[in-house]
Amino acid sequence: MSTTDVPAATTEAPELKIVQDATCTFCGCVCDDIDLKVDVAANRITEAKRACVLGKAWFFNHHIEDRPEATIEGRPVSYDEALDRAAEILLAAKYSVTYGLSDTTSEAQRVAVAITDWIGGTVDTTTSVCHGPSGMAFQGVGEVTCSLGEIRNRADFLIFWGGNPAESHPRHFTKYSLMPKGEFVPNGRKDRTAVLVDVRKTKSAKAVDHFLQIRPRSDFELAWSLRLLAKGINPDPSVEQKTGISVETMRDLMDRMKQAKFGAILFGMGLTMTRGKHMNSEAVLSLARDMNSYTRWVAKPMRGHGNVTGADNVVSWSTGYPFGVNLGRGYPRFNPGEFTTSDLLARKEADAALIIASDPMSNFSQPARDHLASIPSVVLDPKLSETAKVATVAFTTATYGINVPGTVYRMDDVPIPLRPAFESPYRSDYEILKGIEQRIRQRQLGAG
Structure with missing residues (x-):
């Protein structure tokens, strides 16, 4: 066969569909500003602009499985x-x-x-x-709450307790809490003080100003001691042995908390899945409530799914x-x-x-x-x-979220609509x- 008989190679570009402001349903941040690029023929998402590493894995790894209905x-x-x-x-x-x-x-x-x-x-x-223990705590002591938008625009003091947002909620720091410039924190990170309370040093510790490494199973004692200090009462010195944190360090933290204009305690499962369970959540929620005698404080759980x-x-x-x-x-x-x-x-x-x-x-x-x-x-x-x-x-x-429209709730109880990328x-x-x-x-x- 001569070379003239060989059919020319076709390099047609795949048909692409753009979905703007799609919602990522991987974690509780439910980021709704993701721009997706979809290969229509293959029913695959090829680009997820602004998605974090977890969100990209969620979108890119999705494919229609060949299974019985x-x-x-x-x-x-x-x-x-x-x-x-x-x-x-x-x-x-x-x-x-x-x-x-x-x-x-x-x-x-x-x-x-x-x-x-x-x-x-x-x-x-x-x-x-x-976060079942937190659900029990809400019914016991209530919740001083707000939206993530308020934290973004107002919070100048953040306490991350029993969580590792840098790895579990990668965009929380950049979109909602630590880094973004807000109406009352125009300089973003420079206008904020951040504290991490955890039993081990995680990647989140590198992002904060102060890291308090407490001893395991002592979250309740630390929260209760801070409540005492908020009311001007000195905790028993034995709490230092229990928590691994000095009373002087606790007092310094409380002084900083009282000076904040808007503070937020964002707590994870490290608080709810250890000794004390719902009592830990009650202590932290009560601490946020107590702080409102001096300034504005809220407490929110960091939700997963x-x-x-x-x-x-x-x-x-x-x-x-x-x-x-x-x-x-x-x-x-x-x-x-x-x-x-x-x-x-x-x-x-x-x-x-x-x-x-x-x-x-x-x-x-x-x-x-x-x-x-x-x-x-x-x-x-x-x-x-x-x-x-x-x-x-x-x-x-x-x-x-990828194939099906509907409604989901962000971790701050704000409903978000879904914009699917392609049908299933x-x-x-x-x-x-x-x-x-x-x-x-x-x-x-x-x-x-």
């Missing part, structure tokens, strides 16, 4: 067949539990609570294994409580330890489970995992998670949950 005991089935079976499982249960909800839209969360209410089950979120704050909000305004809510008696009952999923499963009390956008088989205790694997379960997940592998009914779903061949959590709810109601009304 639904399975029953591992056998591929249609959505309709799976929906029928899911409704049967939940209706037959005497003590079902609905769990997860942190990585889906608030619209889907609302339907999940409704399903749980119709069947008289227990609804719980991943909050119960992370993209819409875990939305889960707390939806369950709270639906039932009056944020997580671990039993609806079996026709009215909500809240009791962490009794109605939280990891405990229900470990005690072998639940006889069916509806798991939404979560993977308890990867992080629960072994007794809880063993029992979950032994009972009928309905799992909604974009990925073939460990929980989806043992599910009786497993639905492959579209990914919220799979249904959303909301559509599947609505299908389950409709079948449950039809059978309940038909039986009545």
Whole structure:
């Protein structure tokens, strides 16, 4: 064949789609200023402008998996067949539990609570294994709060307690708290004083002005000592031995806190998942409240999952409580330890489970995992998670924020709309949950 017969190589550029001000749902910062570049033919995101390293991994690693739309005991089935079976499982249960909800839209969360209410089950979120103690503390002592926008524009003193935002929330420093120039802090970082309280020196320690390395399991004592100093009372000297921090250092910190124009305590799971649990959160929230006798102070938890704050909000305004809510008696009952999923499963009390956008088989205790694997379960997940592998009914779903529109809540309780990049061949959590709810109601009304 002559060279003239060889077809010319075609180098057509891929068709690109630009999505401006997309929302990243990886962590609780829920940054809504991301510009995405999408390869339309490949259904892949090729650029995520302004996203942090975690956000870029979230966007770039997303792809449509070649999986059945639904399975029953591992056998591929249609959505309709799976929906029928899911409704049967939940209706037959005497003590079902609905769990997860942190990585889906608030619209889907609302339907999940409704399903749980119709069947008289227990609804719980991943909050119960992370900031659950903070949810308990809010109900005990309240919360002096604000939006991240106020912290950005007003806060001149920041205390990061029991967290490592430099690695867990990379844009928090640059977008919301430490670095940005604000209306009342026009010089940004130069106008702010930052303190880190933690049991070990993390990357965040390099970004702050003062690092207080406390001894493990002494957060409550330090917070309570600061409360005493705020009221002009000297703490017992033994607190130095307990916390590893001198009273003089505590007094210096309190003097600086009183001189601040607007201060914020931003606390992580290092505070809630150690000795003291909700009492630690209560102490820090009470400290922020006490400081308002002198100046303006707020306290906010640093939330992890993209819409875990939305889960707390939806369950709270639906039932009056944020997580671990039993609806079996026709009215909500809240009791962490009794109605939280990891405990229900470990005690072998639940006889069916509806798991939404979560993977308890990867992080629960072994007794809880063993029992979950032994009972009928309905799992909604974009990925073939460990929980989806043992599910009786497993639905492959579209990914919220990338394929699905809707609403999520930022860690400061501000609702943010989602702008999806491209469609998925799979249904959303909301559509599947609505299908389950409709079948449950039809059978309940038909039986009545």
